[in-house]
Amino acid sequence: MLSTLKAIFEGKKALFKGLWIENKIEWATKPVIYIDFNAMNFRNNTLEAELDKTITEQAQHHGIVLQANDGAKAKFTELLQKLGSAVVLIDEYDKPITDFLGEPQAEQHLGALKNFYGALKSQDAFVHFCLLTGVSKFGKISIFSDLNNLQDLSLSPLFANMLGITQEELNHNFQPYFYHLVRNNNLDINDLKQQLKKWYNGYSWDAKHTLYCPFSLLNYFSAANPTGAFHNYWFETGTPTFLTKRIREEGFLPNDLEWREAGFSTVQGADLSNVGITGLLLQTGYLTIKEQKTLPNGSVIYTLGYPNEEVRQSFNTHLFAEYAQTPVDQVEHTISAQMRHQLQQQNWPAFIQTLNSALANIAHHIYRPGEDWFHAMTHLALTLTGLQAISEYSTFNGRIDDVLFDGQTIFIFEYKMDKSANAAFEQIAQKQYALPFQTQGKKIIGIGINFSSATKSITDWVAHPIELIQTIKV
DSSP: OHHHHHHHHTTOGGGGTTSGGGGTSOOOOOOEEEEEGGGOOTTTSOHHHHHHHHHHHHHHHTTOOOOOOSOHHHHHHHHHHHHSSEEEEEEOTTHHHHTTTTSHHHHHHHHHHHHHHHHHHHTGGGEEEEEEOOSOOTHHHHTTTTOTTOOOOTTOGGGTTTSSBOHHHHHHHOHHHHHHHHHHHTOOHHHHHHHHHHHHOOBOSSSSOOBBOHHHHHHHTSTTOTTOOOOOTTGGGSOOHHHHHHHHHTTOOHHHHHEEEEEHHHHHOOOGGGOOHHHHHHHTTSSEEEEEEEOTTSOEEEEEEOOSHHHHHHHHHHHHHHHHTOOHHHIIIIIIHHHHHHHHHTOHHHHHHHHHHHHHTSOGGGOOSSHHHHHHHHHHHHHTTSSEEEEEEEETTEEEEEEEEETTEEEEEEEEESSOHHHHHHHHHHTTTTGGGGGGTOEEEEEEEEEETTTTEEEEEEEEEHHHHHHHHO
């Protein structure tokens, strides 16, 4: 987006021949200051040194020799004054913060950035247009508190579809890629589009429109993925170690994060020194806006949730690894693979043993007395299988603790604590939990599990096909 704006302000009309904007504006040339934090090496150099270097290079690009020698802000100020009416485009303004979340450098960089960006306020008369992009709003309060001439567009309905790929854009522009995958892998195009939407769509800033993650979508359609397999592309660009560690330390359970209600201050808040876990997850892209409603008193409440399967599956894996203090690759290639295979083979003794082993590794201070804790941790473990797992599935007779979908088989889980597996199993039969699924023509398995609060483990279990449950009931 910024490179497109740069070309427009530089008057490169030829690049836009035949496009909408070609005859909509006067192609007057403006000097552009382009600051890209992706290109800076503030891991090995100081942020101040990188800013100084960037402004010096921008001045050289415009044929200007800077006289200031007392820091990046002074050079930035001089450059703005000498250009006269500049366009300022800043890419990932917050990268020096987000790359160091949980580290001392984050606070240090806040001060350096606040000082540097101060030039935009004092030299406002020399700025024709300014746009800053980033992945968070941490700078809104901490960095830009003095810049009351900036407008935050993050939740503006006018820009809700700007950063991402809409369903219409996917259908219109990606037809050759769909055709290639469908033809070479004998896929059904409608099924493929549904899976794509499930995995990579879901980001929203207005609770009305959803967008695909461009990075994930482009990687999915790349030559490196000829079979059309679904992978965690965006998530693999950075691991949320700081976030999962903080979640563990604060004692959050997985179910606490799946759906979160938040007020306006949480969604708009951006004070790095005083931000809660919900705000952190939203600012860093692991949660998105699902619903938005206005209360009778006029205040706004947002419902936040995981945007898609890529984020949900990947974050749950890292979260479980943090809870169990186990390497992520061990969770992925041992626990996840074993449980998926054991479920598909319906090897229940081995499945229960693997689940018990996983629960035994979870740090003791996270334990909360009550069935809810076992339910939350078991559900988290089930999500690691890569199969669709739904917790608290609503039926006309109550809520099913967990439902797991695997092709032609549906697993219904019911949990009890300090009772018996038979009691859990009987609840499945008595409340007819299988009834909503019996018209799907799939095999249905009921699993009753009993946890012990004393041993913090599964003490007994029962698993039978659904037909047996109905026979027993009759």
